Amino acid sequence: MRQMMVAGNWKMHGSVAFTSDMVTTLASKVVIKENVTLLVCPPAVYLAQAAAAAAHSGVHVGAQNLASVASPGAYTGEVAGFMLADIGCQYVIVGHSERRALYAEDNEIVAHKAKVALDAGLVPLVCVGETLEQREAGKAQEVITAQLDAVSAVIGVDGWSQAIVAYEPVWAIGTGRTASPEQAQEIHAVIRARLAELDAGMATAMRILYGGSVKPDNAESIFSQLDVDGGLIGGASLNADDFARIYACAQTK
Ligand code: PEP
Numbered sequence: 001m002r003q004m005m006v007a008g009n010w011k012m013h014g015s016v017a018f019t020s021d022m023v024t025t026l027a028s029k030v031v032i033k034e035n036v037t038l039l040v041c042p043p044a045v046y047l048a049q050a051a052a053a054a055a056h057s058g059v060h061v062g063a064q065n066l067a068s069v070a071s072p073g074a075y076t077g078e079v080a081g082f083m084l085a086d087i088g089c090q091y092v093i094v095g096h097s098e099r100r101a102l103y104a105e106d107n108e109i110v111a112h113k114a115k116v117a118l119d120a121g122l123v124p125l126v127c128v129g130e131t132l133e134q135r136e137a138g139k140a141q142e143v144i145t146a147q148l149d150a151v152s153a154v155i156g157v158d159g160w161s162q163a164i165v166a167y168e169p170v171w172a173i174g175t176g177r178t179a180s181p182e183q184a185q186e187i188h189a190v191i192r193a194r195l196a197e198l199d200a201g202m203a204t205a206m207r208i209l210y211g212g213s214v215k216p217d218n219a220e221s222i223f224s225q226l227d228v229d230g231g232l233i234g235g236a237s238l239n240a241d242d243f244a245r246i247y248a249c250a251q252t253k
Contacts, residue, residue, distance in 0.1 A: 004223070004250045005164065005207055005230040007039035007125065008237025009064060009093060019046040023053035025240040032058030036230070036250045039091055040237070044079050051088030062091030062125070065099060068109060070116050081120025092117045093232075095127040095147070097170045107150035115154050118162055125164045125209070125232065126151055128191070132171035140169075141190050148194050157199040164207045165191055166232040172212025174234055181221045181228075184210045188227035216245035223250050 014022075019042055032038055041062040042050045051061045067078035084092060094117060095110035105113075110126065117124040128147040130140040144167070155163065167187050172179050179187075188208045196203035210222050211232030222228055230250050236242040 001035070002205060002207055002229050003035055003037060004253060005037040005039060005209055006243075006247045006250050007037075007062065007091070007093075007166075007209065007230070007232045008041060008243055009096070009211075009232055009234050010040065010042045010238060011064070011098070011234060012043055013238055014042050014046055016046070016049065019049050020053055022238075022240055023050050023057070023059060026244065027054065027057035027059050029240060030059075030244045030247050033251050036247065038247055041091070041093055047084065047089055048087040055088070060091065061089055062093065063089050063122075064093050064096070066092050066094070066113060066117055066120070066122070068113050068116060070119055081116050081122055085121045089122060091123045091125055091164075093125045093127060093166075095151075097127065097129055097168060097173060101170075107147055110147070111151040111154040114151050114163060115159065118155060118159050123162060123164060125166050127166045127168050127211070127232070129168040129170050129173075129212075135169065135171065140187065144187060144191065145194055148191065152195075152198055157202050160195060160198065160206065161202050164209065165195075166209040166211050167191060168211035168232060174213070176213050178213040178215075178218050178222070179210070181225050184222050184228055185225035188225065192227050214246060216242050216249070219246045219249035220252060223253055 039060045063084045066081045094113040099105045114124040128144045130143045134143045192203050207229040209230045209232045214231045214233050
């Protein structure tokens with residue numbers, strides 16, 4: 001049985017007060033189960049605070065992005081993977097569709113960032129997913145396979161063994177339009193099969209999260225699918241009650 005994960009991507013939301021409130025509320029409200037990882041990904045400036053508040057609570061902390069450069073240097077505004085690890089982050093999201101679309105991060109950059117994250121001792125949550133246009137053109141599987149293959153070429157089986165995949169159909173992110181459980185399962189199975197072409201054991205163990213308008217009332221049906229191992233949650237992760245309820249749904253699998 002694979003470990004489940006429920007991860008919250010706060011995006012560019014939060015404050016000092018919100019961070020301490022959210023982490024302490026989650027730590028007290030949620031009964032953390034060993035087989036379901038609970039992760040919060042606040043903006044970079046609140047990571048150290050979140051990591052301190054989460055210490056010994058079972059709540060894990062991850063970043064939303066990292067620099068593509070591994071070593072210190074003249075890279076104004078960037079945050080390195082080793083710095084994230086230094087302040088207590090264990091995970092980092094790479095390849096989120098907002099970074100692909102708004103910051104021109106292509107498959108090669110995403111793959112490189114996944115490698116930099118692994119080298120810094122972080123677990124990359126590698127996001128893949130198709131746009132509505134690509135889905136309607138019948139290209140969802142082709143797009144996702146290309147996104148995976150680019151990462152495979154750089155991190156290989158060993159890297160994937162330390163990583164997590166998040167399937168996030170772009171048309172479902174922040175739109176209130178969720179993939180049906182069957183649509184999610186179909187693509188999750190494609191992802192696992194593609195990874196199995198590299199290594200069957202790695203693919204079987206891979207955690208594949210679904211992301212895209214997951215809410216307390218749809219989480220259970222999505223998480224119940226065979227190849228869905230939890231969720232990457234945006235909007236609903238900003239509400240402690242909703243996020244706790246989504247976490248509870250992952251425990252029922
Ligand atoms: C996300 O941004 O990763 C996401 C899944 O957002 P939402 O849950 O708001 O659709």
